[in-house]
Amino acid sequence: MSVLRNWRYLLLSMVAIGALVALAACGGDDEGDGGGGEESPSPAAGERIDGGTLTVHTIEPQSIDPHFSSFAQDISFERMFWRGLYSLDTDNEPFPAYADGDPEVSADGTVFTVNLKEGALWSDGEPLTADDWVLGFLRTCNPVNAGEYQYLLSNLAGCDDYFNALAGPDGDPGTTDDNLAADSPEVAALHDAVGVKAIDDTTIEFTLANPGPTFQTILSLWMTFPVPAHLLPDPGQPWPAGPDAVGALAYNGPYELTEYVAGTSATMVSNPNWKAEYSPLDAVPTLDEIQLRFIDDHAVAQRAYETDELQFALADLTQLESTVNQFEPTGEYLKLVRPSTRGLQMQLEHPPLDNLDVRLALGKAIDWQQMIDRCYSGGHEYTTTWIPQGIPAGQPTGYQADLYAYNVAEAQQMLEDAGGIDRELVLVVRLGTETQCAGAFIKEALRTNLGVTANLEELEGPVRSARFREETFDIFPGGWIQDYPDPENWVLGQFDEPGVGLNHYNCDDPEIQELVADNEFNLDQAARISAYERINEIIVTEVCGVFPYYHEAEHYLVKPNVTGLLENATGQDASMAGDWAIETWGYTSQ
């Protein structure tokens, strides 16, 4: 065979591959109606325009049941479709969304009466009545539904008893005989005894076990959203999962779900029965459609943003520096510090970590800013406070800065004075590029600066969490993401009772316990906030289980002609910038 003929084979193959790629180039583009505004008339530049489709990046929710959910992406999703009696405004104050003004509160602070705005309708045109709201609370308290945030309704009379009724012998029995059958008369009686009832179509009465200084704020949270009782009359009835929800649910939020492709996308259009008066920002949707694209990998989302397949994306932390350089000059980049604090948690029951000087020495021997820069591309905000600024009782990032300052000589001296550490420490971190980097950084800093050996255990998420629960760790990078903007959310279940809730570092401070006992139900807001300020001070100065080191930040990319996301980005965002105020999202003319 001739060389010429063999080269022909080679050339033919190359031509075929080239043709394949060229074919792709000629293919139609059915994605990225990015210029949602392009079809609209062109008013003055920067002016809001009606219409268009916005395609945004998010993580797929695991559940869209507001009375069950616990993940940030779930809550973000649910607030697009449902809203509570109140919504928190930009100052984190409860705005009466479906409630007609503030609740009437009894003198002892245990009975809250909420009047509803007249004429409210579900997206399908059915009236939204007090019964729908009551059903929402009953679903959250229902043990069959097993809502993961039921505990935020613990102060609602009878809610814990009902929720605990089916728990086995190891559960907290509360005041009931637990381990009952779901369909038993006892459970039915507990259901009826939950302290929420519809007085009439527009009045709801809540009875609390104790005075509720934060109850109005709780009434804005997802686990209190209403249930379309005309579609789901039974509180134990399953909430339709993603793809099954289309056409099976009704909505009282600004948007309604029209399509859900599992693992891929969700599409929504404006709710025809939404009114501006339900929005803290007095807004109604202006977009034709919003499409949520479910993308796990932020790097993939960022590339799709660059090709205009997305108009909004969570930026990739691993390439943050180049992202900032590229997109900050065009105004497309935003960094938002979230109400979340991470810190080095230390097991106080494992000597010598029960010694404050040892804990301080460990914390001060590590250059946390350098760790943030190296392992998180400088993407998070270095801090020294547990409760962040912006939340009542919160403090700025430089709080107690001298006490927490990186100072190797001082750390060495403190450790020596405390008798040193005569054993190896168990350092548990989660598998992941950034977290493993942080673990290695901490280990190396302790070795270099203090001569302390830390055995680094890099574990999968569930294994790491189990180790935390079982308290088989010495040091453990962990933290907290806020559920609602009140200091009690940063303390209860974390510092008040050793071994309970998240307090597996066993912070056991009598003053904290006394302050919590005196103020958990204190209706004097100023005194309550002052108490939590003191608690934050104790947590920080006593390193009561945690040595705070950063507030988590998210990084976003938004096209210049998109409005509402960056403008309304606050600490309330669950998963996306401005996702608490999706009714404000829209396009402006360029």
Place this chain on the structure above:
Amino acid sequence: MTAFIIRRVLWTIPVLWAIATVTFLLMHAVPGGPFDRDKELPATVRQNLERKYGLDKPLHEQYVQYLTNLAKGDLGISMRQNRPVTTIISEGLTVSLQLGVTAFIFATVFGMSMGLIAALNHNRPGDYAGVFVATVGSSMPNFILATFLVIIFSVQLGWTDVLGWEMFNPRKMILPSVALGILPAAYIARITRASMLEVLGQDYIRTARAKGLAEWAIILRHSVKNAMIPILTVLGPIFAILVTGSFIIETSFAINGVGRHFVSAISSRDYGLIMGTTLFFALIITFANLAVDILYAVVDPRVRYG
């Protein structure tokens, strides 16, 4: 042959039972459960969840219940998605099957072409080019290749999309198929080259040439067919691997395939989905191997099954 097929199909039942049992026991033996989260759940929430999904029962009862349901074709509920596992797998399978078959076609056509070109140009530029492409293809991790392809063809040139999969839409088909198929293509190219070189050196090829048979007839009728046995041996497992999805490629292009579910189910301890995807993969691999055995007999008349 029919008896052979029936026997092999019946053998899948104990094979699947063994896999189900081992997976079930291992799954419950590994530390960390489906409700171990960063934000620890209160004890009563955890107990209600365990009750909801039947995890409050003794392990042997859970096992018997699982096998009973399995016999009825019920793979259970995904604890993370709250949806039937069969629904989740069938949704992902549709996409993974399309992507896998496309990648398989690409890998087979491209790989065999490269192998043939290399073999027919032994120790000449065509051979070197084929070996070079095969070496690069087999040594480059597909997540790196996928990233390169996206940056060049999507971000820089704008010829293809970054996100998603859509059958018969070249903007969404080509890059995932190439990225997924390049590694098996390289493997097929090397096998094809080696097998063809061996066949081309056989006496009957020399005889055919001496008789003046046309070169294309020698290659297509006498060489390729006889070189197919080792190629077919690898095509079965390759097909099974490709159609059961790839976590990396599905994540790189935000494609909702079954491969992504398999990995995420393990990391989140989604017991129902772990069991379902494992059994599904086992079933695919078992039948892919059976198909290869049948093809042996088709290609090589000397192979007979009693």
